[in-house]
Amino acid sequence: MPDDPLFTLDVHGRVVEWSKGAERLFRRPAADALGQGVFGLLGSEGSGRPWTIAPFTERSPERAWAVRAADEGPPGMSEAILDAVFTQADIGLHILDPQLRVLRINPVAIGMRGVPQESVIGLPAVEAYAPMGIHLDESLLQEVLVTGRPVRDVLLSSRPFADPEREHIVSMSVHRLSDQADRALGLVATTVDVTDRERAQARLRLLHEARERIGSSLDVERTAGELVDVAVPDFADSAVVALTDGVLQGKAPELLSRGGEILLRCTAAGSSHHDCPVPPAGSILLPGLFGAHFPTSPVILPPSVPKRPGPADTVATRRLVAPLSTRGQIFGMVAFERRPGGSPFTAGDVDLAKGITTRTAVHLENALRFTREHVVMTALESWPLRPERQTQRxxxxxxxxxxxxxxxxxxxxxxxxxxxxxxxxxxxxxxxxxxxxxxxxxxxxxxxxxxxxxxxxxxxxxxxxxxxxxxxxxxxxxxxxxxxxxxxxxxxxxxxxxxxxxxxxxxxxxxxxxxxxxxxxxxxxxxxxxxxxxxxxxxxxxxxxxxxxxxxxxxxxxxxxxxxxxxxxxxxxxxxxxxxxxxxxxxxxxxxxxxxxxxxxRRLPARDVWECDVAAEFQAVGRARKQAEACMRAWGLAVDPFAAELVVSELVTNAVRYGAAPITLRLIRGESTLTCEVDDTALTAPHLRHARAVDEGGRGLHICATLSESWGVRYGDEGKTVWAELHEPSVETGAFSSPDEAGDFGA
Structure with missing residues (x-):
């Protein structure tokens, strides 16, 4: 009871009873205080405070006097302070009795604006605050009442009558009220609206999550899906990401223009509630989902009642749309939607959507650049292989x-x-x-x-x-x-x-x-x-x-x-x-x-290679030409025999005149080619000359270059090889196309 004394004395002035309040006040347990004289006790522990000592009203031989702390200040000060707190404090105050019924609340208590206090006074706290969407944990209140351990900063959601369209976040702290004897008198709960603080922290967490989860791969479709996973349900009840056809095909994005219409295709979509249906992936999306025209910055669209069956009082859906753009290029659009009855989008949500979509657009640009570079690299690395027929011999x-x-x-x-x-x-x-x-x-x-x-x-x-x-x-x-x-x-x-x-x-x-x-x-x-x-x-x-x-x-x-x-x-x-x-x-x-x-x-079979030694004298040129003519006749090649004999003659003559012994003539038969090679040990480089009309020589290599498909020279450790390659004429040229015709001409 509030009037209980701190401690009581016997007729001799010794302490016979020591309360819990006295233990807290004097910081001395009852075992140390019992039996002590009052004057010695108050003289050492009283700290100059005024005390009242009065006869104990109850007849008891052990307890003759009751000691109480005298009130400081003018009479009625405590009541005045309490009234000032309840009428002028900026935080909500709620007084509950030991049965957790509402005894008193102040006008600024959360959810009480516009609500008569009489409608909640005397009701159990759980029942009194339930209509405002506040779900109290009765076991938590009972624990504070029994143990005396306060709880602080418990977050509760509510929809107060003054603002039912918006969900509020309340921070509640609960303390026990006790008398001087440490008996529970009830609870006092303080509440503060921390909606703005919690929403700001939630936005920061969502931005951090977007940074961690969006852009884990260089794939545009997967990046779009990661945006949906981040936004639903923490930011919106549904999200639709639509990319342009060009971006999906790996092409360069289009330029962002105000009022333009772009063909968009649903790339990723997700919903956490049946009231927010989403289109199937791959479907073409018309501008209506994103407003009358595609916006160039995040914008909240005016509420619109969904065109689907529902109760007559269906609340309009809330939608926020934002472009996926960076550096003036548009990759697609995003539509965030909150179901009917959900919290509307705010200016802070617009800023958050801009941060998320801008970051996503950067990752889409990186993914698109990678895709385009990958196509180029694949094309460069995958040149057509050379036909095996050209090297299989x-x-x-x-x-x-x-x-x-x-x-x-x-x-x-x-x-x-x-x-x-x-x-x-x-x-x-x-x-x-x-x-x-x-x-x-x-x-x-x-x-x-x-x-x-x-x-x-x-x-x-x-x-x-x-x-x-x-x-x-x-x-x-x-x-x-x-x-x-x-x-x-x-x-x-x-x-x-x-x-x-x-x-x-x-x-x-x-x-x-x-x-x-x-x-x-x-x-x-x-x-x-x-x-x-x-x-x-x-x-x-x-x-x-x-x-x-x-x-x-x-x-x-x-x-x-x-x-x-x-x-x-x-x-x-x-x-x-x-x-x-x-x-x-x-x-x-x-x-x-x-x-x-x-x-x-592999090795070429002996029947496809013919060679002979040539003496380093001009008389050997004719013999080498006749031997080569006989070999070509035996092979039955369809090359021009006159051109082949002339090439052999000129190559051998050039080796005899400018080369060094030993000299070797070699013929190599291909499927449709004849290669003439002349080896000698001189390292002097032959070069093509353009003789004048009056010159008697200097036309040998020029003749070879004219009659053959190609010619050249290669060097080895012991000299060089001058070669010329002749091809069989194709059927389209009307020239020799069969070995018999070539053999007859050579004869």
Whole structure:
């Protein structure tokens, strides 16, 4: 009871009863106070406070006097303070009795604006506040009442009668009211409207979630789906993301224009409530979903009653639409919708929608750029393979490309060379990316051009190194961080002699498997990369038996990604298997975006190659011409016999006049070609001359160039070879199309 004394005294002035209030006030337990004299006790613990000592009203021999603390201040001060708090405080105050009934509330209590206090006074708190959408936890209130431990900042949602369209967030704290004897008198609950604070924090959390979840991949459709997942249901009850047809097809986005109409297709949609249906994915969306015209910035559309069956008092839907645009380019639109009866969108929601959609548009731009670059890289990395028929006489080829779409810059080629030879090349440009693939394409073109010069593999890499340096200068990277460096292996196989010449820059994968099953994983040493120190590059020459297998592959970024020597040898050590099967085994060992060439060498049959030694005298020219004529007649080639004899005569004459012995004439028969080669040991370079009308000589190479499809010269360790290639005339030309006709003409 409020009038209970702090402690009581006997007739001798000693403490006989010590209350809980006294324990808190004097900070002394009852065991220490009982039996003490009042004057000594108040003299040491009273702190100068006024006390009242009065006879105890109840007749008791042990308790004769009651001691109470005297009120400070003028009479009625406590009541005045309490009234001022209830009438002037800015926070809501709610007094509950021990039975959790409402005793008193102040006018600013949450939900009480415009509500007579008499309508809630005396009602249980749970029942009194339920009409305002406040759901109190009665067990929580009982716990505070019993234990005396207060609870603070409990968040409750409400829809007060003064603002039923908007959900409010209330922070409630509850404390127990106790008398001096620590008996529970009831509860006091304070409430504060923290709607703005909580909504601001919710927006920050949603922006953080958007930053973490949107843009996890470089796929436009997945990015649109991530936007829906973030927005529903934390921001809206439904969301529809529509992208333009051009963006979905990987094309450049259109320019954002006010009032324009763009064809949009539903890309992702989601809803958390049946009152907010969404269109199916892939459907074409008309402007009505986004307003009369496509907006250029986030905007809240006027409420509109949904055109679907419902009760007569159906509340209009609330919709916020925003463009997915960045740097003046439009990728699509987003429509956020809240179901009927939900909270309307606010200016803060508009700002939040702008932040989310702008970030999504940036990710869409990145995804679209990646898609377009991926298309370019795929086109550059997937040049049409050269028909196998052009190289199958020299080698049986198997090709593999483990494309991963990251622009690895790896390439391979098989190129036919004069004399039935074949060139094999595998390369890789460092630093993956679109610029790397572009550099790779330029280098690939350079290799094709350099092969027409019939260069030694080592010489070809030296010239390709100069090309890489020129490309580095053109890129003009001041910090030299992205200057191209290239791994490249270039090899030439001659099916006539079985010679295999190879040069290597970098650490491209290389192995040779001989017919007996032995595997040579280091036929030539590794060297520095193209674009680094420069020539000389590691090179070697081998004479391979027919049926040998050559394996070339672009290197991995690290030794951990690439195959070990033992695993490579195990995959290749089966010479009885064909190149395609061996390529399948090795491909599984390669890192992504790497290429592979497997070539099984062949030799030209003796019936397709004819050669003879030529004496270093002019009389030998006629004999060589007649022998060549007899060989061509036996072969039955449909080439022009007069042109072939003239080419042989001029090449031999040129070797006798300007070359050095020994001289060898060689004819190589192809399916529709005849190759004439003359070897000599002189290193002087023949060159094409344009003789004047009065000159008696100087027309030999000019005649060869005129009569043949192509001609050239290549150098070896012991001299040079001058060659010319003649083709059979096609049927359309009306020339010789059968061996019989060619033989008759030659006769």
């Amino acid at each position: 020299a080698a049986e080829i198997a090709q593999r490309h483990r494309s991963a779409g990251s622009g690895g810059g790896s390439w391979f080629d098989t190129m036919p060379l004069p004399g039935a030879r074949v060139a094999l090349v595998v390369g890789q440009v460092e630093h993956p990316g679109l610029s790397t693939v572009a550099t790779m394409s330029r280098l690939r073109t350079a290799v094709h051009s350099l092969t027409t010069l019939d260069l030694d593999p080592h010489e070809l890499l030296a010239r390709l190194h100069s090309t890489v340096l020129r490309l580095a200068r053109e890129q003009g990277d001041a910090e030299r961080l992205h200057e191209p460096t290239v791994h490249c292996t270039f090899a030439v196989h001659d099916p006539v002699s079985g010679r295999f010449d190879i040069a290597r820059a970098g650490r491209s994968l290389l192995a040779i498997v001989r017919p007996d099953g032995t595997v040579d994983t280091s036929p030539v040493a590794e060297g520095h990369l193209l674009g680094e120190e420069g020539p000389p590059f590691a090179s070697a020459g081998h004479v391979l038996p027919e049926g040998s297998t050559i394996c070339l592959a672009s290197p991995a970024l690290s030794e951990q990604e690439g195959p070990t020597v033992d695993r490579l040898a195990a995959a290749l050590g089966h010479p009885g298997r064909g190149p395609q099967a061996m390529a399948d085994d090795v491909e599984g060992l390669l890192a992504p975006d790497r290429v592979l060439l497997v070539a099984r060498t």
